[in-house]
Amino acid sequence: MKGPLAALKVLDFSTLLPGPFASLLLADMGAEVLRIESPTRVDLVRVLPPFDGDSSTSHAYLNRNKRSLALDLKHPEALAVVHKLVAEYDIVLEQFRPGVMDKLGLGYEALKAINPRLIYVSITGYGQTGPYKDRAGHDLNYLALSGLASYTGRRDTGPLPLGVQLADVAGGSLHGVIGLLAAVIARQSTGQGQHVDISMTDCAFSLHAMAGAGYLGAGVEPAMENQALNGGSFYDYYRTRDGRWLSVGSLEPQFMQQFCAVIGRPELAGRGLSPKPEEQKALKREIEIEIEKHDLAEWQQRFAAVDACVEPVLNLSEAVEHPQLQARGLVTAVPRAGKPAQAQLACPIKFSAGLEAPRHTGVAVGAHSAEVLREIGYSEAQIAELKAAKLLG
Incomplete structure (x- = not known):
């Protein structure tokens, strides 16, 4: 070996x-x-x-x-x-x-x-x-x-x-x-x-991968918080009540529906696909309000059995002990x-x-x-x- x-x-x-x-x-x-x-x-x-x-x-x-x-x-x-x-x-x-x-x-x-x-x-x-x-x-x-x-x-x-x-x-x-x-x-x-x-x-x-392709092929200049994956959409990190953070990557409709159901706002699911910056900003604010209502541990418990592309932001000592990384x-x-x-x-x-x-x-x-x-x-x-x-x- x-x-x-x-x-x-x-x-x-x-x-x-x-x-x-x-x-x-x-x-x-x-x-x-x-x-x-x-x-x-x-x-x-x-x-x-x-x-x-x-x-x-x-x-x-x-x-x-x-x-x-x-x-x-x-x-x-x-x-x-x-x-x-x-x-x-x-x-x-x-x-x-x-x-x-x-x-x-x-x-x-x-x-x-x-x-x-x-x-x-x-x-x-x-x-x-x-x-x-x-x-x-x-x-x-x-x-x-x-x-x-x-x-x-x-x-x-x-x-x-x-x-x-x-x-x-x-x-x-x-x-x-x-x-x-x-x-x-x-x-x-x-x-x-x-x-x-x-x-x-x-x-x-x-x-640069996708952003580079977008600029060279279509002239779209990337900037801070103006793309779906860099903070320009609801795809982002959200602060919890205890000052921790939750990552939300529920881009696909099926994941967004599950995410919104868990946070108690199922009516928000359809707004995740909007390409308009002002609508994404408003959606993010709605999500921020909900996530700030509970501690990280409670969100972890709520999302444990839900496949919605939502995970806690772990510190290094927590990541070392995570069962997936240990496995x-x-x-x-x-x-x-x-x-x-x-x-x-x-x-x-x-x-x-x-x-x-x-x-x-x-x-x-x-x-x-x-x-x-x-x-x-x-x-x-x-x-x-x-x-x-x-x-x-």
Whole structure:
């Protein structure tokens, strides 16, 4: 039960969130992932609170099932080490700004000359080309420039700073994995690798989906609360008497009828289909009045046996305990050396053949340095020399 990606060997030069989340998915699905980490410049996720003992919970999660090789890429001997690794690890994942890996002698063309089967995935904010390619940015900036933030929020308060890193994860991480695996499939027939250029802004832009199709095809500009699915209709969140929230997604007539019956206003059912903004606003106000009459627990009880696309807004601790998420096994226990196992988010992808249980949480910088060097032919004396030269930190 090694996982469907057990044949893949990945050198991961990335830090922070996008690249590490991508390689986490690969490792969970069986790929052998070796992190190449600086022995002097710490990955900031390692010092990101909260901590479980002396370990960052984010680092422990994002880097589970991965080995770590500490390597000073500016050291002359580092090139030789990476070149030997690339002969076996024929996938590279990196997240530096464009040109940085080239300056280090580790760009795609240089490594491709050693291994033509190399698949080289670069995840950046704006991609390898264009006037913004060298510009710094964060998730919030990518969502802003892609246009997504312009219609995600409320008219009176503006765009929402999302609680999840949408461009980083849905953009960089997931699209990075898709591009990598597509290149692997292509290599099976051609024998050749390729460079996969992932821009988090590009990928965020592609998430416009229906709104983008509407604008490009029909000239309909999306804005806050002017669409059926962004607050422009009754499809929304409603505050309960105790200050909690209820999600109402009863778009189809059969669901709307059941919803309105449960809240005691069956006459409202026919108004859900109205395309007129002023009528939707009036309908929302009617629903708000009814939902505010009871606490969330009572609404949960009333809707428990009703299939109307109505669910409570749970906080994370409640979601962890929800029977549906528990039944799907979305929390797993990950072993730690000398300590009790740590609870972590599980791999969400289910395979009928199953997946190997998590092996370990994220490890210390260079925890596997000597082990990896032995595997590629270095003697104990050579390893000692590299340590003395501070190549390994």
